[in-house]
Amino acid sequence: MAKKKKADRRLTTPMKGKLILVFGGIIFLFLILVVKLCYVTATKGKEYETAVLSQQKHDSTILPFERGKIYDRNGNILATNEKIYTLILEPQNILLQDKKYEEATINALHEYFGFSKSKLKKTIEDNPYSYYEVYKKNMTYDEVEKFQKFLDLADASMKGVSKAKKAKIESAKMVKGVSFEEDYKRVYPYNSLACRVLGYTSSGNVGNWGIEQYYNSQLNGVNGRAYYYFNEELDQEQTVKEAKNGNSVVSTIDMQIQKIIEEKLNDFDSKIGSKVTNILVMDPQNGEILGMASSNPYDLNEPMDEKKLLSLYSQSEIDEMKAYTQEKEAEEASEEGSGEESSEETTEQEDKDTEKKKTIYDAFYELWRNAIISDTNEPGSTYKPFTVATGLESGALTGNESYFCTGSLMVGKRNIGCSHVHGNITLKDAVAKSCNVAMMNIAFNEGSETFYNYQNLFGFGRSTGIDLPGEAETKNLVYNASNYSNSVTLATNAFGQNFNCTMMQMAAGFCSLINGGNYYRPHIVKQIQNDGGDVVKDVGKEVLRKTVSEETSASIRSYMQETVENGTGTKAQIEGYTIGGKTGTAEKIPRNKKDYYVSFIGFTPVEKPELLVYVTIDEPNVSFQANAGLAVELEKSCMEEILGIKPAISTKE
Numbered sequence: 001m002a003k004k005k006k007a008d009r010r011l012t013t014p015m016k017g018k019l020i021l022v023f024g025g026i027i028f029l030f031l032i033l034v035v036k037l038c039y040v041t042a043t044k045g046k047e048y049e050t051a052v053l054s055q056q057k058h059d060s061t062i063l064p065f066e067r068g069k070i071y072d073r074n075g076n077i078l079a080t081n082e083k084i085y086t087l088i089l090e091p092q093n094i095l096l097q098d099k100k101y102e103e104a105t106i107n108a109l110h111e112y113f114g115f116s117k118s119k120l121k122k123t124i125e126d127n128p129y130s131y132y133e134v135y136k137k138n139m140t141y142d143e144v145e146k147f148q149k150f151l152d153l154a155d156a157s158m159k160g161v162s163k164a165k166k167a168k169i170e171s172a173k174m175v176k177g178v179s180f181e182e183d184y185k186r187v188y189p190y191n192s193l194a195c196r197v198l199g200y201t202s203s204g205n206v207g208n209w210g211i212e213q214y215y216n217s218q219l220n221g222v223n224g225r226a227y228y229y230f231n232e233e234l235d236q237e238q239t240v241k242e243a244k245n246g247n248s249v250v251s252t253i254d255m256q257i258q259k260i261i262e263e264k265l266n267d268f269d270s271k272i273g274s275k276v277t278n279i280l281v282m283d284p285q286n287g288e289i290l291g292m293a294s295s296n297p298y299d300l301n302e303p304m305d306e307k308k309l310l311s312l313y314s315q316s317e318i319d320e321m322k323a324y325t326q327e328k329e330a331e332e333a334s335e336e337g338s339g340e341e342s343s344e345e346t347t348e349q350e351d352k353d354t355e356k357k358k359t360i361y362d363a364f365y366e367l368w369r370n371a372i373i374s375d376t377n378e379p380g381s382t383y384k385p386f387t388v389a390t391g392l393e394s395g396a397l398t399g400n401e402s403y404f405c406t407g408s409l410m411v412g413k414r415n416i417g418c419s420h421v422h423g424n425i426t427l428k429d430a431v432a433k434s435c436n437v438a439m440m441n442i443a444f445n446e447g448s449e450t451f452y453n454y455q456n457l458f459g460f461g462r463s464t465g466i467d468l469p470g471e472a473e474t475k476n477l478v479y480n481a482s483n484y485s486n487s488v489t490l491a492t493n494a495f496g497q498n499f500n501c502t503m504m505q506m507a508a509g510f511c512s513l514i515n516g517g518n519y520y521r522p523h524i525v526k527q528i529q530n531d532g533g534d535v536v537k538d539v540g541k542e543v544l545r546k547t548v549s550e551e552t553s554a555s556i557r558s559y560m561q562e563t564v565e566n567g568t569g570t571k572a573q574i575e576g577y578t579i580g581g582k583t584g585t586a587e588k589i590p591r592n593k594k595d596y597y598v599s600f601i602g603f604t605p606v607e608k609p610e611l612l613v614y615v616t617i618d619e620p621n622v623s624f625q626a627n628a629g630l631a632v633e634l635e636k637s638c639m640e641e642i643l644g645i646k647p648a649i650s651t652k653e
Helices: 013-056 091-095 099-113 117-126 141-155 163-173 210-214 255-271 306-311 315-338 348-356 360-368 380-394 427-432 436-446 448-457 487-494 503-514 550-566 629-645
Strands: 059-063 077-089 133-140 178-187 200-202 206-208 224-230 236-241 248-251 274-283 288-294 402-405 408-411 414-417 423-426 518-520 525-529 535-538 543-546 580-587 596-604 611-620
Touching: 059 178, 077 117, 077 141, 091 099, 091 117, 099 117, 099 141, 099 163, 099 178, 117 133, 133 141, 141 163, 141 178, 200 210, 206 210, 255 274, 255 288, 255 629, 274 503, 274 629, 306 315, 306 360, 315 360, 380 427, 380 436, 380 448, 380 487, 380 503, 380 550, 380 580, 380 596, 402 427, 402 436, 408 436, 408 487, 414 436, 414 487, 423 427, 427 436, 427 550, 436 448, 436 487, 448 487, 503 518, 503 550, 503 596, 503 611, 550 580, 580 629, 596 629, 611 629
Parallel strands: none
Antiparallel strands: 059 224, 077 133, 077 178, 200 206, 224 236, 248 525, 274 288, 274 611, 402 423, 408 414, 518 543, 525 535, 580 596, 596 611
């Protein structure tokens, strides 16, 4: 059998030629690449090296803005900022050096700050690749000043200095990988002064309560940033986008007046005290608030100091609230972790019990809130001038009326009492002697629709528009016209019972009664200024509406002058000044408890009021609470001292 012929696997000449061409091409391309690489290295190596390095180390630092300041009307600083520092360690930059540099850095930090050497060494060596380790926050300038001056020695000349100074300079040169970041801390120079007017800030420049919250967007600025990069010479350079500081706010508050009313308030609370006592001072001619204070002030620099809660709660109550807070936070964390909502069913009684419980934050909210704009009460007899003004302005009264008071008035099936048996009484004396019977008859003569329309016009049940957060919603705390068809409701409203308002609502409306009928929007800020001190916005007086005529206003002022000279407010008299005002005594709900809210609102001079002082005392700590004289005496004490620093206010000739 013939054998198969094996395949010929030898390269033919044409194949050899093609292979040589392929290898030759590869070698040629490789040679071109080598030449190109050498060219690039020789001509652009530095450029590429810089690019690589810049990608490896391209960093930036935030440059914080400074929050705007808050001033009183005379330029006194009520809220400002203090620069603080954060110490940053850069372990990689420290460890890149010789070991002696690490030692020198640790020794310097220990010497100037007292830091533990072992802790510093551990932080550095546990994070060898880190360029950013926060070591200590909230350091003051006084803390870092000496160390910074020591570091500055690194640039000092060695010529002509002592041996000890040379050693110091050498030590400074060896400190590596230490830097400081700057920020600002909000500071209130007078601690608790005007605390509920100012409010405070939390982390991130967030305003809480008061001016800080309402004007937060104006007070805040915009952070800048410094960008670091390598130039063509491989030197580090930076581009800076400067921070834009916030605007400052000039308040209407007079620091001297604020100090006076707070001192008087503290003195009253230490001697008598109450559930809460409030004092409000205003300029009736423009709606500016000159002072505003309430019981239980807190330190704006330490707003969450639990010790201040002791003015409102016992220690056991505080402990219960803290425990309940922890319980609630644990529940919320558990639900958040599981991603499920609680499906636990509760009884009606359990729900009621839970409603009664407070967290520690609820307690602080109660401490921080501004009672003058957030709390509502029945105003009592301070409302009577409004009832009379409604009659005079609407034509229901001529001013020549007289009434007969037997000490009560039967309204429907209800006998509504008066504080005294006044007998025959004129319209002026009805205000001065605070006669309920006269007021009820006046309201009946006006009619429910007229009474309601003017009550609304005076601002009851409406927002005042004050530039502070937390103003109470009172729309549902007053009656509408249809409700006044109930004669008892109309009768009791006529002397300030059976509806609620805030102190601010009362004061704003009252100012319109005595200033000729202009209802000014009450405001706490006069100006907004930029970082350079230029005025960005003037917040002047703003008339929202007209309430009464000048003629009616003059009559009401004279009636309230009679109140001080011969009526229920005689203790408010101040020698040399014409004073007007109205007392208020409101029996709180439930009536059977015999708890009272007493008040006095006074003004001077009667001819053209320039100063209004309004005092309210909620449940004074006395056996007989229905004593408006307590408020009268406190108001007089405040006004007398304020007039002492305001000699320009008109006096009797």
